[in-house]
Amino acid sequence: MRFFCLHMHSLELCETLYAEFGPQHWWPGETPFEIIVGAVLTQNTAWSNVENAIANLKRARLLTPTKLARAPLSKIRAAIKPSGYYNQKALRIKKIAQYLAKNYGDDLTRFLSQPVCSLRHEVESWKGVGPETRDSILLYAAQKPVFVIDAYTVRVAGRMGMTDKRAYRELQAFFESSLPKNPRLFNEFHALLVHLGKNYCRKTKPLCASCPVKTRCRRRIRR
Ligand code: SF4
CATH class of the missing domain: 1.10.1670.10 (Helix-hairpin-Helix base-excision DNA repair enzymes (C-terminal))
Known part of the structure; x- marks a missing residue:
């Protein structure tokens, strides 16, 4: 060796x-959707900033795919401001929410219980999701051995x-x-x-x- x-x-x-x-x-999220959103928000920032952004999203009752998908971008931006890059991140999490709401609604069981290869394929099609974010979603939100x-x-x-x-x-x-x-x-x-x-x-x-x-x-x- x-x-x-x-x-x-x-x-x-x-x-x-x-x-x-x-x-x-770890991961300290109450729902798979919260973990998905947190995985995007934690890019290029400390976790303490993400905690503040998640708390704001919860207070604004935006942490379901359908609610986040329908929310005005300005409201999402204001809520996630503590996580930095909030214009870009607001757009990204809204698009992810729209995708999930359209294809799966608010119950992500069917989405998350797919075989790992098809789930990976869907997640990596989302804009702004690189390998680390993708695999955090696969492991922490979907409990896949990745x-x-x-x-x-x-x-x-x-x-x-x-x-x-x-x-x-x-x-x-x-x-x-x-x-x-x-x-x-x-x-x-x-x-x-x-x-x-x-x-x-x-x-x-x-x-x-x-x-x-x-x-x-x-x-x-x-x-
Ligand atoms: S701190 Fe890092 S480099 Fe130092 S002993 Fe531990 S693992 Fe090794």
Whole structure:
């Protein structure tokens, strides 16, 4: 193997992080539609801003496909302003709501229970939905066994020497092939990687000395 001799298996890393950090309770959405909207709103902004935008949408009673589809853009813009890029995001979530309302109404059960390939095909046809947003919807809203790759996952996997893959699809295949195909596991593991990336494996000045996986990390050991 070209990988580091202390290469940590994905499942072992997940178990270590879970023992250290506990359950992450992610994604914090009350309905699949709220998760879909949140997945779009969280692009290029911190989650705390999304929380404010979601709270505003709830207060305005706009968090169903039919209500959001019919709402004036100005009202949507005002509600989601805290999430940034609100002109663009308002248009995007309204279009998604229109698509869902037209094809499925407010009950998304039939939409979300499709096989993963057809669901992926529908979701990626939505404007402004890239691989990370698409897969967040597949995993967190539809509970499909699809591993989400984000900047934290790329950073931790690279620094730890788990794989030399960097491209989205390759890194996703690496995680999916090294774990039991269980959406709850994928859900928890991804949230734990985000926690590690935010709190220890930071972009600059990572806190390696106190990191719970420091004894198995290539970057830490090589320094
Ligand atoms: S030891 Fe340092 S580089 Fe390695 S995962 Fe932990 S914080 Fe990141």
